[in-house]
Amino acid sequence: MFDPxxxxxxxxxxxxxxxxxxxxxxxxxxxxxxxxxxxxxxFKVEAIPTPIHPIIWAQRGxxxxxxxxxIYGHYDVQPADPLNLWQTPAFEPTIRGNRLYGRGAADNKxxxxxxxxxxxxxxxxxxxxxxRLTFLIEGEEEMGSPSFHAFLEKHRDRFRGAxxxxxxxxxxxxxxxxxxxxxxxxxxxxxxxxIGPKGDLHSGLHGGVLRNxxxxxxxxxxxxxxxDGRVNVPGFYDEVRDxxxxxxxxxxxxxxxxxxxxxxxxxxxxxTPPGFxxxxxxxxxxxxxxxxIGGGYQGEGTKTVIPSRAFAKISxxxxxxQEPGKIKELVIAAIRARAPTDVKLEFADQHHGDPYIVVxxxxxxxxxxxxxxxxxxxxxxxxAVTEIWGRPPVYLREGGSVPIIADIxxxxxxxxxxxxxxxPEDNLxxxxxxxxxxxxxxxxxxxxxxLAAVAAG
Amino acid sequence: MFDPxxxxxxxxxxxxxxxxxxxxxxxxxxxxxxxxxxxxxxFKVEAIPTPIHPIIWAQRGxxxxxxxxxIYGHYDVQPADPLNLWQTPAFEPTIRGNRLYGRGAADNKxxxxxxxxxxxxxxxxxxxxxxRLTFLIEGEEEMGSPSFHAFLEKHRDRFRGAxxxxxxxxxxxxxxxxxxxxxxxxxxxxxxxxIGPKGDLHSGLHGGVLRNxxxxxxxxxxxxxxxDGRVNVPGFYDEVRDxxxxxxxxxxxxxxxxxxxxxxxxxxxxxTPPGFxxxxxxxxxxxxxxxxIGGGYQGEGTKTVIPSRAFAKISxxxxxxQEPGKIKELVIAAIRARAPTDVKLEFADQHHGDPYIVVxxxxxxxxxxxxxxxxxxxxxxxxAVTEIWGRPPVYLREGGSVPIIADIxxxxxxxxxxxxxxxPEDNLxxxxxxxxxxxxxxxxxxxxxxLAAVAAG
Numbered sequence: 001m002f003d004p005x006x007x008x009x010x011x012x013x014x015x016x017x018x019x020x021x022x023x024x025x026x027x028x029x030x031x032x033x034x035x036x037x038x039x040x041x042x043f044k045v046e047a048i049p050t051p052i053h054p055i056i057w058a059q060r061g062x063x064x065x066x067x068x069x070x071i072y073g074h075y076d077v078q079p080a081d082p083l084n085l086w087q088t089p090a091f092e093p094t095i096r097g098n099r100l101y102g103r104g105a106a107d108n109k110x111x112x113x114x115x116x117x118x119x120x121x122x123x124x125x126x127x128x129x130x131x132r133l134t135f136l137i138e139g140e141e142e143m144g145s146p147s148f149h150a151f152l153e154k155h156r157d158r159f160r161g162a163x164x165x166x167x168x169x170x171x172x173x174x175x176x177x178x179x180x181x182x183x184x185x186x187x188x189x190x191x192x193x194x195i196g197p198k199g200d201l202h203s204g205l206h207g208g209v210l211r212n213x214x215x216x217x218x219x220x221x222x223x224x225x226x227x228d229g230r231v232n233v234p235g236f237y238d239e240v241r242d243x244x245x246x247x248x249x250x251x252x253x254x255x256x257x258x259x260x261x262x263x264x265x266x267x268x269x270x271x272t273p274p275g276f277x278x279x280x281x282x283x284x285x286x287x288x289x290x291x292x293i294g295g296g297y298q299g300e301g302t303k304t305v306i307p308s309r310a311f312a313k314i315s316x317x318x319x320x321x322q323e324p325g326k327i328k329e330l331v332i333a334a335i336r337a338r339a340p341t342d343v344k345l346e347f348a349d350q351h352h353g354d355p356y357i358v359v360x361x362x363x364x365x366x367x368x369x370x371x372x373x374x375x376x377x378x379x380x381x382x383x384a385v386t387e388i389w390g391r392p393p394v395y396l397r398e399g400g401s402v403p404i405i406a407d408i409x410x411x412x413x414x415x416x417x418x419x420x421x422x423x424p425e426d427n428l429x430x431x432x433x434x435x436x437x438x439x440x441x442x443x444x445x446x447x448x449x450x451l452a453a454v455a456a457g
Numbered sequence: 458m459f460d461p462x463x464x465x466x467x468x469x470x471x472x473x474x475x476x477x478x479x480x481x482x483x484x485x486x487x488x489x490x491x492x493x494x495x496x497x498x499x500f501k502v503e504a505i506p507t508p509i510h511p512i513i514w515a516q517r518g519x520x521x522x523x524x525x526x527x528i529y530g531h532y533d534v535q536p537a538d539p540l541n542l543w544q545t546p547a548f549e550p551t552i553r554g555n556r557l558y559g560r561g562a563a564d565n566k567x568x569x570x571x572x573x574x575x576x577x578x579x580x581x582x583x584x585x586x587x588x589r590l591t592f593l594i595e596g597e598e599e600m601g602s603p604s605f606h607a608f609l610e611k612h613r614d615r616f617r618g619a620x621x622x623x624x625x626x627x628x629x630x631x632x633x634x635x636x637x638x639x640x641x642x643x644x645x646x647x648x649x650x651x652i653g654p655k656g657d658l659h660s661g662l663h664g665g666v667l668r669n670x671x672x673x674x675x676x677x678x679x680x681x682x683x684x685d686g687r688v689n690v691p692g693f694y695d696e697v698r699d700x701x702x703x704x705x706x707x708x709x710x711x712x713x714x715x716x717x718x719x720x721x722x723x724x725x726x727x728x729t730p731p732g733f734x735x736x737x738x739x740x741x742x743x744x745x746x747x748x749x750i751g752g753g754y755q756g757e758g759t760k761t762v763i764p765s766r767a768f769a770k771i772s773x774x775x776x777x778x779q780e781p782g783k784i785k786e787l788v789i790a791a792i793r794a795r796a797p798t799d800v801k802l803e804f805a806d807q808h809h810g811d812p813y814i815v816v817x818x819x820x821x822x823x824x825x826x827x828x829x830x831x832x833x834x835x836x837x838x839x840x841a842v843t844e845i846w847g848r849p850p851v852y853l854r855e856g857g858s859v860p861i862i863a864d865i866x867x868x869x870x871x872x873x874x875x876x877x878x879x880x881p882e883d884n885l886x887x888x889x890x891x892x893x894x895x896x897x898x899x900x901x902x903x904x905x906x907x908l909a910a911v912a913a914g
Contacts, residue, residue, distance in 0.1 A: 185661060187661075187761070189759045189761070196724060197722045197723045197724050198722070198723025199723070201722065202857070203744070203746045203748065203772060203774060204642060204774060204855075204856050204857030204858050205739070205856055205857055206722065206739065206856070207739065207744040207746050207774050207856060208729060208730070208733075208735075208738035208739050208742050208743075208744045208774070208856065209718075209722075209727050209728070209729055209735040209738050209739060210722060210724045210727060210728050211686075211728040212746050212747055214678070214747035214749075214750045214769070215678065215679075215681075215682060215746075215747055217675070217750075218674070218675040218676075218678035218679045218747070218750070218769075219675075219678075219679045219682075221671070221672065221675035221676075221679075222672075222675045222676045222678075222679035222680075223679075224672075225672060225676075229668075261666075265654045265655070265658065265663065265666075265667060266654045266655025266656070266765075267653060267654050267667045267799065268798065268799050268800070268801070269798065269799040270666050270667060270799075271666070271667050271668040271797075271799050272665060272666055273665070276665075278665075278666040281665040281666055282662070282663065282664065282665050282666060285665050286665075287660070287664040287665045289660045289664050289669050289672075289761075289763055290669050290671035290672055290675070290752075290753065291660065291753050291754050291759065291760060291761055291762050291763070291764075292671075292752065292753035292754035292755045292760070292762075292764070293671045293674075293675070293750055293751065293752050293753060293755075293767060294750065294751050294752075294755040295747075295749065295750050295751075296747065296748050296749035296750060296770065297748050297749035297770060298749045298750075298751040298768075298770070301807065302646045302748065302770065302772065302807045302808065303748060303749070304644070304646070304746075304748055304772050305748050305749075306746055306748070307748075307749070308723075310750060311755075312671070312675075313753065313754060313755070313759065315660060315759065315761050317660065317661060317664050317665070340728075341725065341726065342724065342725050342726040342727075342728050343725070344725065350758065350759045351759065398661075399661050399662055399663070399664060399665065400659070400661030400662055401661050
């Protein structure tokens with residue numbers, strides 16, 4: 001059995017920045033590292049090519065009657081810039097206290113290694129355990145997984161007979177409290193472009209005869225919310241899933257210090273839809289946000305121009321059971337209906353992703369046909385977390401989006417058990433990223449117990 | 458008597474770009490050119506220093522009982538970029554057809570030389586003419602005349618006993634029709650900045666709990682106009698001067714092809730305040746325009762951020778008798794009153810300028826105490842234009858702003874006779890600027906007659 005901390009150091013030393021072609025060697029090194037590690041554990045490892053970075057598919061087969069768990073992770077990392085803000089170099093792993101510092105330590109190399117170490121330990125103790133295992137480790141997560149959808153289409157057969165997906169790529173609120181993520185918001189993104197005169201105009205020579213595209217854009221955008229904080233688009237909420245009382249009760253277990261949260265954000269007051277606290281609104285309600293707006297002169301001083309166009313970048317976070325395509329249509333229809341007729345509109349479609357929800361067993365709204373092995377995995381997770389962390393996990397939907405989880409569900413029927421291992425203080429995507437080695441050890445021990453229980457039936 | 462076209466070529470060869478320190482030699486060359494030319498005509502020439510570029514003050518004195526005309530012009534030009542779009546080099550004057558091409562040909566070197574040539578011809582024919590003349594030629598007009606206000610304050614005495622200012626720095630609508638500009642709009646400019654959370658936020662982790670600053674900004678901006686095209690700020694129109702029937706009648710003489718104008722602008726429909734045609738709205742109504750808006754992510758693709766701030770750059774074009782300072786206060790007060798309370802506001806003051814109006818003699822609203830010499834100048838202009846151009850001038854207020862004209866009026870009491878000589882097709886501030894040499898000749902002959910008539914009394 002290898003030393004997980006030493007292996008994590010080795011993994012971090014490969015600078016596997018997927019978005020930057022300069023790091024081709026780091027990507028290859030990280031792939032080779034994973035291939036060698038899993039190969040050494042007896043897995044049959046394939047590197048499945050994609051247009052960008054290959055997906056590692058590593059199998060431990062077995063009798064088709066055995067449960068089959070697919071463990072997801074990613075070997076790529078965010079860029080390390082700005083490098084000068086790192087206390088120790090991003091790709092030279094360094095231990096300070098109970099933390100290992102380095103780019104990718106928490107996202108996702110540490111949590112992925114906690115899973116691999118759990119499997120290694122399990123197989124060492126019980127080489128004949130009746131459990132099929134597949135590691136599915138992609139190299140484009142930090143790019144938005146552009147090749148994943150086509151991979152699922154092409155390799156759908158590989159998922160046949162699998163029981164569920166397990167992953168550690170979500171967060172713990174504190175070192176004491178495990179959260180099992182049971183839902184993710186979806187996304188629908190597009191740009192709206194308002195087009196006025198054919199060129200920028202002098203505001204003295206022509207000001208007063210036409211509607212300024214910036215004015216038209218603000219008039220459109222200002223209609224998209226109600227004063228009380230709901231999205232003001234007909235039909236927007238039609239498919240929004242009701243929040244179960246047990247979901248609100250779970251959230252209450254976390255405790256919510258709203259004053260501290262407002263201070264953290266630096267805002268004067270919250271602005272949530274009626275009936276939802278801030279922590280509920282994030283998880284249970286959809287949004288329409290303006291991620292960017294632009295038009296005309298934005299430099300120092302002044303330029304008295306009437307611009308020919310202005311744009312806003314809009315994103316909706318969606319909750320089950322909203323459909324991104326339908327929501328985009330509704331919002332665009334509302335914009336078209338409300339736009340003044342003296343300007344032209346264009347829309348630029350951006351990406352989208354479905355929302356996702358999985359209900360643990362034993363809840364009032366658990367699907368009656370839930371897979372028994374998925375239910376067993378949830379029960380095993382609850383028991384193992386309670387034993388090792390001293391208290392049961394909390395089951396929560398989250399506000400963020402991991403579109404591949406909904407894609408896997410839609411295209412293969414598989415649900416996911418999301419057992420997060422990174423902490424808010426781990427500095428994901430930021431300088432001085434680190435991973436808590438106590439969390440790594442406890443996480444790995446927990447995962448080993450979960451897998452053993454799934455195999456035991 | 459010099460050849461005005463040859464002199465204009467010589468003037469253009471000095472690349473007097475005031476905004477770019479690289480053109481220091483060109484600025485010095487243009488100053489020396491003007492100094493030598495006017496000195497050769499018997500003027501006492503001074504270069505009055507300012508913090509940036511000196512002002513040329515050239516006098517032909519005489520008996521204090523003689524009329525005193527101050528002729529304004531500027532020796533600086535706009536940058537010539539983009540150079541690759543010029544058919545012949547910007548600072549190598551070239552004649553094609555009846556046009557002289559080169560940066561500054563129309564703005565303002567050609568029109569200024571038409572004035573200087575008129576004076577030269579007048580003095581050659583009548584060296585003892587009872588007329589005091591001062592050329593006031595600045596070098597910062599294309600920078601917004603930043604030193605002019607302080608110059609007026611410091612040298613107010615120099616203007617004592619003068620009768621009016623004469624200048625050719627406005628436009629003719631066509632080669633056949635002279636316009637005497639009788640009014641200019643003022644300006645009041647500022648930025649509004651809406652501040653939300655203390656840093657940019659992830660729209661998944663935090664979206665749904667706070668008002669996005671872009672949303673707040675659009676909600677504010679959308680309140681600033683009424684659907685029918687007026688500025689929706691209490692008190693905004695209180696001081697707006699009524700439009701005289703004769704002003705609308707003058708404008709009708711030009712004829713207005715609204716369909717052609719809409720096509721030129723490239724707009725679907727006009728959007729003017731009720732009761733004003735497009736050409737009236739530009740001249741007689743104030744505006745509130747958004748010259749720029751910005752916030753959040755503006756690049757390709759998407760970034761799902763809630764930005765910490767957003768801003769708009771606002772300018773109001775003002776008509777007599779609106780005061781820029783008061784208008785700024787009214788608009789800012791309206792914004793404060795309408796802004797949601799969950800964001801913070803900041804304002805950045807930008808520059809401003811007063812509107813200007815001068816009423817020709819014999820109109821129902823001509824001031825009863827109008828200077829007889831100013832009245833004489835207007836009548837002389839009307840007669841000379843009618844004789845040389847075959848039809849009388851049209852007297853119009855314009856939509857643009859030349860803040861120094863109002864500054865001169867406020868600080869010295871002097872009105873201006875604005876006899877424009879450039880045409881829409883002259884490409885001011887653009888590549889391939891040119892000046893129509895027929896207009897130059899006719900303009901110069903007209904100015905000579907005007908000055909002779911002012912002197913004759």
